[in-house]
Amino acid sequence: MKLAVATICSHLEHDGRWWSFEPFVLELNVWAELFDELIMVAPVEEGPPPPMWAPYAPQARVRVVPYRRQRGRGLKQERTSAGELPRMIRSLVVAARQADALHARAPGSIGLVAILLGRLLGRRRIAKYAGQWPEYDGEPRSFRWQKRLLRSLWWGAPVTVYGDWPGQPRHVVPFFTSVMSGEQMTAAAAVAAGRRPRRPPRVLFTGRLSRAKNVHVLLAALARLRRRGLELPLTVAGDGSERPALARQAAALGLASQVRFLGAVPHASMxxxxxxxxxxxxxxQTEGWPKALVEAMAYGLVCIGSDRGLVPQLLGDGRGLTVAPGDEDALTQALEAVARDPAAHLAMGRAAAAWARRFTLDELRESLRRLMIRSWHLPAGALGGAAPR
Structure with missing residues (x-):
């Protein structure tokens, strides 16, 4: 079977292979194990791959039908205009006619088009909503439209969402994602099992450096703790538009020797x-399935997340701590509690590691296989052959 995938993730061809944003590629490699070919309906650009991009696995058969070209670089893409709609529809129809099934990835402009046209294209359908499923203050209206369409009978096909939320139609399926192999998860479990209390504890942030990630609040909290005699080292693994401002803030707060900015770090080096x-x-401010959080849990770190969306479910039952996003006081208190008694929080890290170890790429592949075979009424051996024993 061939699968058409509607995505806003830009692609480029380099050294004879297609490349895209690394976390996206790691997940789509799993889909490529289930289908004979992936036909990506996506933006296309030229030039060498940006940081944090990776090629698809050598065995993955990937083809791209572009709906826009050279309209940005990496994750920095121009906003979609109404004038692009005919090209988007044409590219989606071309890909769908060559495929047996359609995968709409939302939120995003091409995802919205795929949701609207999916039933008319006459193909098996499955969607993924990769953001925060419950509505939230400040949410773009287009995101809310996409959620409402996906809940509706018009879409009427499986929608995987992050978290188990009450009052959802049957075709909205609680799901997860992963970028860790079984081997990587085993290595993480070994690290978690060997953890010992450390003073002062070392703090990590990993992710895109955008204002919504609230790294500026973390720096302010560390400055307050420094004034109380607690100097917690911070490593920032990631890049983005906020990096220059964050570096200036760290220097102004007297944290220059305490904070390391690593820039973009490939997943294999994390x-x-x-x-x-x-x-x-x-x-x-918002999170769908925060991969970095679940990975850190697998390594036995004490995780402090926001009290929004799925995060309280991930960190519930003593697996971590939550604070309101942007609440400097609450974040300072949480960090201080860990710093003053790291031994008391070891059990929290161990509980997190035990819970997170099931979220591997292998389990993602088999969960997707089971869902599509059941929903599309396929024979048991479909989609990449029989499941491994």
Missing amino acids: HRCYRDADVLVLAS
Whole structure:
């Protein structure tokens, strides 16, 4: 079977292979194991791959039908205009006619078009909503439209969402994602099992450096703790538009010697960052499935996340701490509690590691296989052959 995938993730061809944003590629490699070919309906650009991009697996058969060209670089893409709609529709129809099934990835402009046209294209359908499923203050109207369409009978096909939320129609399926292999998860479990209390605990942030990630709030909290005699080292693994401002803020707060900015770190190199840290802070304004949070849990870190969306479910039952995004007082208190008694929080990290170890790429592949075979009424051996024993 061939699968058409409607995505806003830009692609480029380099050294004879298609490349895209690394976390996206790691997940789509799983889909490529289930289908004979992936036909990506996506933006296309030229030039060498930007940081944090990766090629698809050598065995993955990937083809791209572009709906826009050279309209940005990496994750920085121009907003979609109404004038692009005919090209988007044409590209989606071309890909769907060559495929047996359609995968709409939302939120995003091409995802919205795929949701609207999916039933008319006469193909098996499955959607993924990759953002925060419950509505939230300040949410773009187009995101809310996409959620309402996906809940409706018009779409009427499986929609995977992050978290188990009450009052959803049957075709809205609680799901997860992963970018960690079974081997990587085993290595993480070994690190978690060997953790010991460390004073002062080392803090990690990993992710895109945008204002919504609230790294500026983390720096302010660390400055307050420094004035109280607690100097917590911070490693920032990631890049983005906020990096220059964050570096200036760290210097102005007297944290220059305490904070390391690593820039973009490939996923394969994140093992060392998780191994060397004790606490992860990811208190964003919104999150879908925060991969970095679940990865840090697998490594046994004490995780501090926001009290929004799915995060309280992930960190519930003593697996971590939550604070309101942007609440400097609450974040300072949480970090201080860990810093003053790191031994008392070891059990929290161990509970997090035990819970997170099931979220591997292998389990993602088999969960997707089961869902599509059941929903599309396919024979048991469909989609990449029989499941491995």
